[in-house]
Amino acid sequence: MDILDQIKEAGIIGAGGAGFPTHAKLASKAEYILLNGAECEPLLRVDQQLMELYPDEIIKGFEAAGRIVEAKKAIIGIKNKHKNVISILRNRIEVLKLGDFVEVKELQDVYPAGDEHVLVYELTGRVVPETGIPIQVGCVVINSETVLNIYNALQGKPVIDKFITVTGDIPNRLTVKVPIGTPIRDVLKLSGIENFEGYAVIDGGPMMGPVLSNLDGYVTKKNKGFILLKKTHMLIRKKSSSVEQAKRVNKAACEQCRMCTDMCPRYLLGHNMQPHKMLRSLNYSLSNTEDQKISFLCSQCNLCELFACPVGINPRSANIYIRQKLIEQDIKYKPTQTELHPRKSREYRLLPSKRLVARLGLSEFDKSAPMKVIQMEPEFVHIATRQHVGAPAVPAVSVGDAVKQGQLIGKIPEDSLGAAIHASISGNVTEINNDFIVIRRA
Ligand code: SF4
Numbered sequence: 001m002d003i004l005d006q007i008k009e010a011g012i013i014g015a016g017g018a019g020f021p022t023h024a025k026l027a028s029k030a031e032y033i034l035l036n037g038a039e040c041e042p043l044l045r046v047d048q049q050l051m052e053l054y055p056d057e058i059i060k061g062f063e064a065a066g067r068i069v070e071a072k073k074a075i076i077g078i079k080n081k082h083k084n085v086i087s088i089l090r091n092r093i094e095v096l097k098l099g100d101f102v103e104v105k106e107l108q109d110v111y112p113a114g115d116e117h118v119l120v121y122e123l124t125g126r127v128v129p130e131t132g133i134p135i136q137v138g139c140v141v142i143n144s145e146t147v148l149n150i151y152n153a154l155q156g157k158p159v160i161d162k163f164i165t166v167t168g169d170i171p172n173r174l175t176v177k178v179p180i181g182t183p184i185r186d187v188l189k190l191s192g193i194e195n196f197e198g199y200a201v202i203d204g205g206p207m208m209g210p211v212l213s214n215l216d217g218y219v220t221k222k223n224k225g226f227i228l229l230k231k232t233h234m235l236i237r238k239k240s241s242s243v244e245q246a247k248r249v250n251k252a253a254c255e256q257c258r259m260c261t262d263m264c265p266r267y268l269l270g271h272n273m274q275p276h277k278m279l280r281s282l283n284y285s286l287s288n289t290e291d292q293k294i295s296f297l298c299s300q301c302n303l304c305e306l307f308a309c310p311v312g313i314n315p316r317s318a319n320i321y322i323r324q325k326l327i328e329q330d331i332k333y334k335p336t337q338t339e340l341h342p343r344k345s346r347e348y349r350l351l352p353s354k355r356l357v358a359r360l361g362l363s364e365f366d367k368s369a370p371m372k373v374i375q376m377e378p379e380f381v382h383i384a385t386r387q388h389v390g391a392p393a394v395p396a397v398s399v400g401d402a403v404k405q406g407q408l409i410g411k412i413p414e415d416s417l418g419a420a421i422h423a424s425i426s427g428n429v430t431e432i433n434n435d436f437i438v439i440r441r442a
């Protein structure tokens with residue numbers, strides 16, 4: 001079996017949150033392969049610790065991925081504040097004699113340093129086209145945990161666990177390895193809180209992660225962190241407002257100051273994303289869909305809404321609303337610019353992470369969340385058949401079957417994009433439905 005097939009068999013998807021099947025991403029040829037170790041969402045502490053704890057595995061997994069795409073260079077992007085991790089990685093690259101192929105480049109501590117378009121520009125000087133993806137400029141971007149999973153796949157181990165940071169306004173901040181399918185409540189209890197009344201939980205980072213509508217879900221390969229905050233925290237109140245509420249506030253308060261546009265990371269890269277125009281369009285009921293099409297250029301990084309806007313209104317929501325309306329009319333954006341250049345002012349308009357954390361009201365929670373070895377032993381795991389981009393996995397087991405940890409339980413449907421799923425514990429299959437394969441611990 002070749003390496004790409006081993007990756008496919010192991011059920012690897014982008015562990016950074018997007019969930020794109022890795023075997024499909026690595027099927028292209030690229031000049032550069034880039035490791036996204038920026039972890040730019042405040043409070044999350046997974047990637048930086050994995051690179052410190054498993055440097056050889058990550059470097060070797062990254063090298064393997066780079067060879068598959070026939071890259072000339074493999075570049076690890078990591079924030080310059082992680083001095084210790086940078087020194088460990090550089091030392092191990094030398095010891096492993098991979099210095100001709102793999103190098104470490106330092107990134108500024110700004111948000112969103114881990115946005116793929118921003119990362120590609122910072123590491124290669126190339127600008128990904130509007131609505132485009134990195135491969136269009138010869139780059140493949142891959143996350144640290146994903147390359148650790150590639151290394152494991154090469155040792156015959158499929159993806160059955162996920163590293164997750166549990167943090168926020170809690171007594172115990174920590175990062176743990178959790179079997180996929182574990183109840184989210186079990187993971188949240190590691191925070192030292194038993195009763196979640198009065199708390200809200202952000203699934204992922206504070207900028208892009210949504211507030212969980214209920215806590216009765218199960219861990220998937222895409223989870224990265226859970227942030228617990230009191231329901232009264234301003235970030236929770238802001239994130240919990242509906243599109244209709246956002247529309248009402250937007251109508252009343254936009255002063256067309258352009259701050260949302262001037263700080264927009266995509267605008268600063270030279271794209272035509274100009275959120276203030278979306279507000280203008282909504283507030284004056286303008287119907288020129290030509291102007292509205294730029295709403296397709298938004299990465300939803302949320303910088304405009306949670307930092308830039310001086311009156312606290314919702315440009316990102318305006319983009320989403322307008323884009324949805326255009327999609328309903330089957331209108332799409334067609335990029336016209338062939339050569340893109342970052343704006344001259346870009347370097348002065350980057351947003352330092354510390355300022356962002358302060359604005360989000362999270363400074364007192366911006367603390368370490370050390371990796372802890374905790375034996376999580378859920379009685380049941382609910383393994384989602386769709387935890388990735390593409391078609392859901394097709395069950396390869398039946399109710400009543402005994403399964404071993406690591407056994408294939410769901411296959412990629414024929415001729416489809418998808419990812420395989422495996423048993424994260426040994427036990428018996430008790431239920432199979434449209435969404436889950438349920439296993440009871442033996
Ligand atoms: S949405 Fe906010 S930042 Fe953007 S133009 Fe209006 S007031 Fe200014």
Ligand code: SF4
Nearest residue numbers: 264298299301302304
């Ligand atoms: S969310 Fe706002 S700042 Fe981010 S890309 Fe979209 S318009 Fe720009």
